[in-house]
Amino acid sequence: MGTSFHGPSPWPHITRAIRTRGPRHAAIAHLGQDAPTLLPLRAGDVLVVNASRAAVRAHATSPVALAYYVDAGVRVLSSPNLHANVIATDRRAVIGSANASHSSTLAEEAAVITDDPEVVTAVRAFIDGIEEVTEVDQAFLDNATAQWQIGRAVPLPGVTSRGRSDPGFLPAKIPRMFLRHTVDFTPGPTEQHTWAAQARRHRGPAGPAAKYHLEWFHHDKSDTRLERGDVLIFVTADNEWIHPPAVVDSEAIAILHTHGAIGHLLRSRADLSPIPIPDAEQTLADLGHPNPRLRADHRIASPSLRTALLQLWNL
Template identity: 75%
Template sequence: MGTTFHGPSPWPHITRAIRTRGPRHAAIAHLGEDAPTLLPLRAGDVLVVNASRAAVRAHATSPVALAHYVDAGVRVLSSPNLHANVIATDRRAVIGSVNASYSSTIADEAVVITDDPDIVAAVRKFIDGIDEITDVDQVFLDNATAIWQIGRAVPLPGIGGRNRAEPDFLPTPVTRMFLWHITDYQPGAAEEHERAAHTSRRRTSAGPAAKYQLEWFRIDTPGGRGRLQRGDVLLQVTADNQWLYSPAVVDSDPIAIPHTRRAVAYQLRTRVGLEPIAVTDAEVGLADVGHPNPRLRTDHRIVSASLRAALLRLWNL
């Protein structure tokens, strides 16, 4: 393997690199709730984190993630001075800037992954030598949960994800994303009335209205009603699987389409100026960042947080 550099989206490479036999030792300063997906550790592994009162109260380290690792048999330790992010397996070392959190998947991060035995040994020695540590047990978790509940998300020095230029366009974070093929649909009078009412009562701080437009999306499949929710992000693909359109945000509740049994329509808010991307180009780009099978030709919900982030990055969102 040698030594390789990965950025600005290194998490797929990290996750793949640490899927090895033997114990893994990690020192990751801060954990989001989705950390176990990015950093899949198991019984016998060691994880050092900064789960200090300040980090938990600022929602930089999640008690939910801590509890997941403890329940999995990982030895979890807290060090209030930890700011490093390194991992050592039996054969590889990861050294870089990444916390195990959603914000890290959308920020410009970088890591070096190496199988140099001297560096692997040095990283392991560094992790094992971290002092001022406390075992994370059930008492620690109960206390951390109480601190989290009275705290709030605030910036900490050296922590933070990308600041979006248009904060009101996409939800933060994007937790629900779907891919569907485009349907040819012309709204009737009832749907247009709903659109007019919705537009007249909605105000937005996202900038001039010319930056956005509303479109209609129809679902005919059984169970379509309620399948999407306000704030969901939708990617649409042309029927011939040639073009992938930029993300749209569901901007309405489901609207029943008259004279149909189950079909519903939704209003979508789209950003003007984001061009469609060829599906083949998107597949190549996603494979390059660790997603060789993104299923861009099949309607489905995108459950992988790292894949959602990689798809948004196709349009620099």
């Protein structure tokens, strides 16, 4: 393998490099909730992380990720002075800037991966020599969870902020929001071809981007013209379920050989679930919106109702 440099998006390379047999020792300053997808550790591995009160309160290190590794049999240690991000396997070493978080996959990061035996030994010795460490056990996790709940996210590039724009999240400023009922629709060969071509152009990076998926939305030109960044919230035709928001991720795409049909790509979070309409209506009423009109298609103009609807999924 030799020595190689990876940037500005090194995580796919790091994840592949550490999928080896034998124990892995890692010192990663901060962990996002999705750290296990980037840093796949197992029983017998050692992980040193900065899970200090300050790091947890700033939402830089997630108790959820800590608990995952502890439950998996990883020995997890917390060092309040840790700022390095290095990993050692039996044969490889990773030295870089990247924290194990989704935000890090969006920031400009870099890493060197090498199989130089001297470097591997040195990285392993560095990790094993970290002082002032605390074992992360159930009592530690309980305290960390309490600290997380009373803290707030502090924007730190590569740690808790987005860095490069994230196409899977809602826009920082939503231009428009619409509520629409779903309509059963089977795409024909022309639309299937158009969808496949557009999806390839919009395909995101591997790894964390799998948290989002693309959908094809078909409508007629006579409908309200949608624009990139608009947010759609769909309700099932039987008014039983309301689906989490989807963001228009393309300009209007003309469907050839149809009578004025157009399509858009919608990007949505794959980890969010629909909510029963009665439950959503009750929650919205508790938030000060007793008549949210979830059973009628309309443009949602009220800023407070927009915010309340997003709160249904903690967005």
